[in-house]
Amino acid sequence: MSSYEDRDGKIWMDGKLVDWRDANVHLLTHALHYASSVFEGERCYNGKIFKGVEHSKRLRKSAEMLDFEIPYSVEEIEAAKYAMLEANGWTDAYVRAVAWRGAGEDMGVSSMKNPVRLAIAGWEWGNYYGDAKMKGAKLDIAKWKRPSPETIPVHAKAAGLYMICTMSKHTAEAKGCSDALFMDYRGYVAEATGANIFFVKDGEVHTPLPDCFLNGITRQTVIDLLKEKGIKVYERHIEPYEMEGFEQCWLTGTAAEVTPVGQIGDYTFEVGALAKDMVETYEKLVRA
Structure with missing residues (x-):
């Protein structure tokens, strides 16, 4: 693949479609210096964006x-x-x-005089974790932690919140892993760098309570699918040591879709029947 800045195609930018290579911003764009940026990741299946309206509403809410x-x-x-x-x-x-x-009249921390801009791009993208849907992804455990809601707007899908995600994913990849798992500021299991996480024990599902990180749209969708199947779902604080007793695990996200996990640090999981079923169920739903 060529660089993302050097491709054929069109990008929607500030009300009009422009040639891909012309979709540029000035060096003194406030967001480049101070992370005043929010975004959404969505997937279009068979010509329809899955839960597109929900994503657009969240984009506006994140900006607020x-x-x-x-x-x-x-x-x-x-x-x-x-x-x-x-x-x-x-x-x-x-x-x-x-x-x-x-970019505008302000070029300090304050940016009230600067215009708010919007762009929408796209690209054709396969499985985010490659062949992990068959054999299970391998995750590192990040050294960074998800911050307290008192320190940053943790429920916004904001660019600045992904700084530690990039760093942690780079470290994970250097170890031969696909991704990294964060704990939160209290030490509870939180999420991966761009996906929420689920665990299975004795036929029931446990997932971290999203009180200091993004409550993903895919996460919410999967919880609804599990409940429709009559499977008990516990949204709660999960201690790291509990991972030893969980039998299955998977990640959810727009890019990740539903991806089974085979290992997190020293903890191993079976790519079991429920994890495989959720992969298939989600795939059927988004392409319905």
Whole structure:
């Protein structure tokens, strides 16, 4: 694949479609210096974006948490996504909407005078973790922790919150792992760098309570699917030592979809029947 800055295609930017290579911002864009940026990752299956409206609503909500307003309605954002997909001839693709404070009169921490910008790009993307859907992903345990809600807007899908994700994923990949698992500021199991996590024990499912990290749309979808199957789901604080007693594990996220986990640090898990069933059930749902 060529660099993401050097491709053919169209990107929707500030109300119009532009050539891929022309979708640029100035060096003094506020978001580049101060992380005043929010984004969404979505997938389009068979010409339909899965839960697109929910993603657009969350994008606007994330911006509000960072003290700015996106100058487009949910309906306008949805129309822009589909315009981008149509312009590129895609029916199956990953969709990335990003909003940020641009370059303007302010170039310090404050940026009230700067315009808020919005762009929507996309690309064709396969399995985020490669062949892990068959054999199970291997995760490192990150040295960084998910921060307290008193320190940062933890429920926003904000670019700045991913700094430790990038660092932790790089460390994990250097160890031959696909990803890394975070604990939160209290020491409880939290999430992976870009995905929520689920565990199975005795036919019941346990997942960390999202009180200091993003309550993913895919996470919520999978919980609903489990409950429809009559499977008990516990949303709770999970101590790290409990991983020794869990039998199965999987990750959820727009990019990850549903991906089984075979190992986290020294803990191992079976890619069992329920994990495989959730992979298949989710796949059927998004392509229905």
